[in-house]
Amino acid sequence: MKDIIKPWRHVFKLDPEKEISDDILDKVCMSGTDAIMLGGSTGVTYENTVDLMSRVRRYELPCVQEVSDLEAVVPGFDLYMVPMVLNTSDPTWIVDRHREGIERYGYMIPWELIVTEGYIVLNPDAAVAKLTKAETEISEESVAAYAQIADKLMSLPIVYLEYSGMFGDMDTVRTVRRSLDHARLFYGGGITSAEQAGVAASIADTIVVGNVIYDDLSGALETVKVVKG
Template identity: 40%
Template sequence: MRHLFKIDPAKPLSEEAIKRLLQSETDGFIIGGTDEITLENVTETYECFMETDLPLYLEVSTPDMILPLADQFLIPMVLNTRDTTWSHGLHVEILRKYAPHVPFRRLSPVGYVILNKDAKAAIKTGAETNLEAETVAAYAELAEHFFHLPIFYVEYSGIFGDVTILKAAKAVLSETKLWYGGGIRSLIDAKKMAEVADVIIVGNLIYENLEEALATTRVSARASGRGDNMIK
């Protein structure tokens, strides 16, 4: 797995766009967002993509993202915030209420470091975004060696990130996989980040320029003939 499309339930997609995304060479899909997330639009979006044979993840940012019919869930843990609500507080509250019904084997916890100060996710979670490469690398080591997380996600959400920071994180990871998302608006951008990250995520570009978004799949494992799994 090298490339994932991120689908925002709050943003409409035409039937033709959905068809082309499903027929693309991406390695899978994430359904997730920050604003205007409802059970209705999450369900509708999931049903549009559920026939795919590719991995289809729900990124659980609110309880409305929890669908019993889903096979795989990504559970965000924001590491660069002092508000423990977003690192583990909400998780504890959900487990306190619903632990007997939680499908633990279908969950993949994800350690997020959000680095765009203007991103809605950064503002909502109170993320400390002015971080040097050494600090991000320390968070990466925290994710792997302390929390044993399968994924460390460097998220710039709306702007193209600093490849130096990405390289610093990659240099200290061996088991935990490095995912990158943010500001990819061309195949050139995709290739630049795919040279460092294990997986790149393309989201906003789907809604800005579908043709360019589809072109980014040329970095995918399917396009290159690779079949590696970047979670396990």
């Protein structure tokens, strides 16, 4: 099942905390995107995740949960993506929350559906950066080194460059791309146009498009067209 991510070029990310109408959800799910990811840094609950998942499940495309809160983990997703924030000095977001989750739920974890993401958070103003105390003011070389830790030392299947809320430095993304041998490179953050989507997708294996869905649906749908041709 973990091979499911290999062909993904474009993923829409929906925040369970945010309202989305049936009409907009239909357009998003029928857009041609490769998968729908559910997740957010704050305000994600079991109830709003179940509600959104049940609505997405009406469509025939992979529906995955990015796990950010142990209380919000919902059975029934095709895949569970588990972030490990690499550029933080707080072990809570590297191993402690993961240990806690395994202690509490280890007997019922579908390990065959778990994919670990080596997260590198690079926007200091993002909610996820503040929550995880990420050290965002780091050099391009340091970002690449974190990526190689994920790829070569930890053998993680995904390196995720997270610029949530801003369009990232594409030179840094290129440097990370060149440093990886095995992991897939996911890019997320600030994609608000087809042009930005095309640039990011020309470097990363997979782009994740989120906030623009709620601000400019037509712009969000254009990102699928430029990436998927």
